Amino acid sequence: MNTQLALQDAPFKRIDGKRASARVLSEVAEQVKQLQQQGAQPGLAVVLIGEDPASQVYVRNKVLRAAEVGIYSLEHKLAADTTQADLLALIDSLNNDPQIHGILVQLPLPEGMDETRVLESINPLKDVDGFHSSNVGGLSQGRKVLTPCTPAGCMRLLHDTCGDLSGLHAVVVGRSNIVGKPMAALLLQANCSVTLVHSRSRDIERLCRDADILVAAVGRPKMIKRDWLKSGAVVIDVGINRIASDSGTRLVGDVDYEDVYDQVAAITPVPGGVGPMTIAMLMQNTLDAARMQLSKGE
Numbered sequence: 001m002n003t004q005l006a007l008q009d010a011p012f013k014r015i016d017g018k019r020a021s022a023r024v025l026s027e028v029a030e031q032v033k034q035l036q037q038q039g040a041q042p043g044l045a046v047v048l049i050g051e052d053p054a055s056q057v058y059v060r061n062k063v064l065r066a067a068e069v070g071i072y073s074l075e076h077k078l079a080a081d082t083t084q085a086d087l088l089a090l091i092d093s094l095n096n097d098p099q100i101h102g103i104l105v106q107l108p109l110p111e112g113m114d115e116t117r118v119l120e121s122i123n124p125l126k127d128v129d130g131f132h133s134s135n136v137g138g139l140s141q142g143r144k145v146l147t148p149c150t151p152a153g154c155m156r157l158l159h160d161t162c163g164d165l166s167g168l169h170a171v172v173v174g175r176s177n178i179v180g181k182p183m184a185a186l187l188l189q190a191n192c193s194v195t196l197v198h199s200r201s202r203d204i205e206r207l208c209r210d211a212d213i214l215v216a217a218v219g220r221p222k223m224i225k226r227d228w229l230k231s232g233a234v235v236i237d238v239g240i241n242r243i244a245s246d247s248g249t250r251l252v253g254d255v256d257y258e259d260v261y262d263q264v265a266a267i268t269p270v271p272g273g274v275g276p277m278t279i280a281m282l283m284q285n286t287l288d289a290a291r292m293q294l295s296k297g298e
């Protein structure tokens, strides 16, 4: 097989997630406007428990982006010592609120809360994170369901960069429920041959070297080096790792960007790659959820 990918209108190696996310947001804004002209208004509830500083930033950005695209949003900030019963009661009220089409509970939850129990309590039709087992199952069967935002954003970047992915060998590093597993399912749906590698895999470097597309989602700063990649691979770096620097801390991915740059056909930077796509795809999911519910008269 020709290992050099035919890249789609991609004169630059650096895959610009900010620019791609702005395109998604402007498409969503246009479609929200059309819904509004029919008298409908998509609504999103964002629930944050506790005071994790990174989560606070992500939630603030979600609410800001919602306002920009015309989605009505409500932010529910709960104290770190909120009981699980109170959180479940809030989710129940949002499940029954006809103005709310999307519900998102920011992760990670405070220690002691049962993440599975909480995520399973969200109405799957309003599950704009795509984490409910009904949506996870639907995704693995190739049904059209609400899909986790980060993997959906990675797919959008890959299609923009490579066009058709059929027949390519994709290696996903990391098997989390939020990224690794849904990413593997989406790549399979796009007709890739998929290898999912993880901390127990043997000879990870050899497996990675066979990748046409490599998606890194392990949370280990700069783990993937030049000699892990074949020449001309396309690399999507989902890692967001804060490391110490001269001026405090800085963000780096799971891939050693500078080291691999000459080896790859295209690569997402950190920051400015996958991250901005996560929130843009959340807006897309909220719009899709609203459309689904409005068409069912819910």
Ligand SMILES: Nc1nc2c(c(=O)[nH]1)N[C@@H](CN(C=O)c1ccc(C(=O)N[C@@H](CCC(=O)O)C(=O)O)cc1)CN2
Binding pocket: 054, 058, 104, 105, 106, 107, 108, 129, 149, 150, 240, 251, 270, 271, 272, 273, 274, 275, 276, 277, 278, 279
């Ligand atoms: N309920 C959810 N919780 C979490 C999710 C999720 O999709 N749903 N994902 C992450 C956090 N996250 C969104 O919630 C998120 C992470 C990163 C970014 C982003 O834009 N990153 C920037 C850098 C930002 C920074 O300086 O920290 C980038 O990579 O350019 C957006 C959203 C875990 N929790």
Ligand SMILES: [Mg+2]
Binding pocket: 174, 175, 176, 198, 199, 218
């Ligand atoms: Mg892992």
